[in-house]
Amino acid sequence: MPTDFRRPESVLVVVCSDDRQVLLLRRRRPFEFWQSVTGSLLPGETHEEAARRELMEETGLADEGRLQYTGVSRQFAIDPRWRDRFAPGIVENVEFEWQYRLAETADIALQGGEHSAYRWVPLCEASEAVWSWTNRDALWTLAKT
Numbered sequence: 001m002p003t004d005f006r007r008p009e010s011v012l013v014v015v016c017s018d019d020r021q022v023l024l025l026r027r028r029r030p031f032e033f034w035q036s037v038t039g040s041l042l043p044g045e046t047h048e049e050a051a052r053r054e055l056m057e058e059t060g061l062a063d064e065g066r067l068q069y070t071g072v073s074r075q076f077a078i079d080p081r082w083r084d085r086f087a088p089g090i091v092e093n094v095e096f097e098w099q100y101r102l103a104e105t106a107d108i109a110l111q112g113g114e115h116s117a118y119r120w121v122p123l124c125e126a127s128e129a130v131w132s133w134t135n136r137d138a139l140w141t142l143a144k145t
Contacts, residue, residue: 060109
């Protein structure tokens, strides 16, 4: 059992170009699925700091675009496949939604082996490709803007 448990707080960063292409990453474990940039907050870290860190760690992107908090957070039940990463009795997580806007799509430098591939998908198709409902909600909201 882990001694350093994750905080039940995370970020979701939807990366989108001005021509409405959305970056999706194919996660390796605990099963393969497509998602936006995500990650748990580290001890003492704000969700803005986590969004910047996760964006850089997972894509190599840093200052090419504009990062902004949407003002939306969602609470969800932690999938049982991830519960051992959290302290006993922790079953829910709060996720803060961020957007990273780019003028155009960019090559991505996948880092750390967490993801096996990336692709740019039209925003109107992206919600059909992602696994989590919070990611779908964030994409639906973006599509309305």
